[in-house]
Amino acid sequence: MAGIFNVLIAMLAGLGAVTLCCIIYSMLRFLTLHLIIPSHPLQSYKRSGPEPTYALVTGSSAGIGLGVAQALVKEGFAIILLGHLAEELAEAKSGLQALRPGAVVRILVMNARTATPEEIKDAVQSIADLQLSILVNNVGGNPVRLPAFRPMATHSSEDIDAVINHNARFMARLTALTLPLLSRNSRPEDRSLILNMSSAAWVGIPWIIMYGATKAFNLGFSCGLARELKASPDTSHIDCLAIVPGEVRSQGNCEGVSDSEPRWDQFGQCIVDKADNAISRNQTHLHPWMMHDFQQKILAALPEGISTAALNDALGKKREAFNSAWERSQKME
Ligand SMILES: NC(=O)c1ccc[n+]([C@@H]2O[C@H](COP(=O)([O-])OP(=O)(O)OC[C@H]3O[C@@H](n4cnc5c(N)ncnc54)[C@H](OP(=O)(O)O)[C@@H]3O)[C@@H](O)[C@H]2O)c1
Numbered sequence: 448m449a450g451i452f453n454v455l456i457a458m459l460a461g462l463g464a465v466t467l468c469c470i471i472y473s474m475l476r477f478l479t480l481h482l483i484i485p486s487h488p489l490q491s492y493k494r495s496g497p498e499p500t501y502a503l504v505t506g507s508s509a510g511i512g513l514g515v516a517q518a519l520v521k522e523g524f525a526i527i528l529l530g531h532l533a534e535e536l537a538e539a540k541s542g543l544q545a546l547r548p549g550a551v552v553r554i555l556v557m558n559a560r561t562a563t564p565e566e567i568k569d570a571v572q573s574i575a576d577l578q579l580s581i582l583v584n585n586v587g588g589n590p591v592r593l594p595a596f597r598p599m600a601t602h603s604s605e606d607i608d609a610v611i612n613h614n615a616r617f618m619a620r621l622t623a624l625t626l627p628l629l630s631r632n633s634r635p636e637d638r639s640l641i642l643n644m645s646s647a648a649w650v651g652i653p654w655i656i657m658y659g660a661t662k663a664f665n666l667g668f669s670c671g672l673a674r675e676l677k678a679s680p681d682t683s684h685i686d687c688l689a690i691v692p693g694e695v696r697s698q699g700n701c702e703g704v705s706d707s708e709p710r711w712d713q714f715g716q717c718i719v720d721k722a723d724n725a726i727s728r729n730q731t732h733l734h735p736w737m738m739h740d741f742q743q744k745i746l747a748a749l750p751e752g753i754s755t756a757a758l759n760d761a762l763g764k765k766r767e768a769f770n771s772a773w774e775r776s777q778k779m780e
Pocket residue numbers: 505506507508509510511512529530531532533535536557558559560561585586587588644645646647648691692693694695696697698699700711
């Protein structure tokens with residue numbers, strides 16, 4: 448009897464030790480990802496030679512896209528800004544050149560929501576001679592008729608299509624056309640990088656259902672492509688990472704966001720700082736902000752009843768903040 452008891456104790460102790468090791472290992476992975484930052488990130492995506500290496504960032508006249516562009520300019524990349532308002536883009540360009548005098552910045556004016564396949568093809572054609580090594584599929588949002596937070600039943604077909612076009616269709620088309628440019632490498636060590644902007648909303652959230660659903664599309668596509676690219680020697684030098692932000696204060700997300708959340712420029716820098724580390728670990732997706740990463744882990748571990756209640760409560764507050772700001776602006780007009 449005592450023998451069996453002793454064996455049982457030993458087994459439980461062993462199990463405890465293994466569990467403890469797993470927990471310590473996960474904690475170390477978490478901390479090293481977020482706390483060890485290279486002093487010069489993304490240098491392995493620079494091409495050699497006198498020609499500049501370009502990064503194409505979509506939706507980059509403001510918000511996280513501009514934040515990423517700023518961080519890339521600091522690292523010596525040339526930038527192609529893509530947005531739909533020429534004036535805002537010109538302003539962003541002078542801002543980048545003030546940040547690093549002599550920075551090479553080009554502009555593509557294009558409306559992600561309405562661009563035809565021909566227009567996208569022409570735009571990619573116009574940059575085909577450049578040395579492009581980074582594509583950041585950042586443009587995204589919730590372009591429905593206002594107020595933006597509404598039950599699904601109140602969404603028109605136009606609302607539904609606008610979100611799909613803006614968040615999913617445009618980046619799928621642009622990525623397909625840009626891949627041949629990214630796969631060009633004159634030396635075997637030349638690498639390219641695609642960053643796809645998903646969102647913590649991919650889990651499915653109320654009142655902006657289409658937004659969350661298209662962000663799940665971004666995540667699924669990005670992870671699929673990351674695997675496909677590794678399958679062929681012709682494309683295995685292209686790395687692909689989905690970025691999953693939580694709440695970020697930006698032009699598009701300015702109501703009901705706590706001051707403790709990162710600002711667009713801090714967040715853009717954070718993406719650039721942590722991408723190398725995530726890629727060297729073969730991650731397909733990255734929650735770049737440490738607190739967001741922590742929140743995601745907690746959310747995933749909670750029972751569904753509790754996470755639904757927490758999400759509905761948080762989104763209810765956001766809906767209130769966004770929609771009442773909209774009502775105030777209506778009254779002012
Ligand atoms: N902010 C957050 O909390 C958050 C959270 C999770 C995920 N994200 C994702 O991160 C990405 C950036 O978000 P953000 O909050 O930084 O956005 P934002 O502040 O709204 O910035 C939007 C950018 O996209 C451009 N843009 C808007 N409509 C466009 C169109 N039709 N065609 C082309 N460009 C257009 C704007 O430039 P122009 O006006 O010059 O065109 C601007 O540069 C999005 O994919 C978003 O879904 C954000």
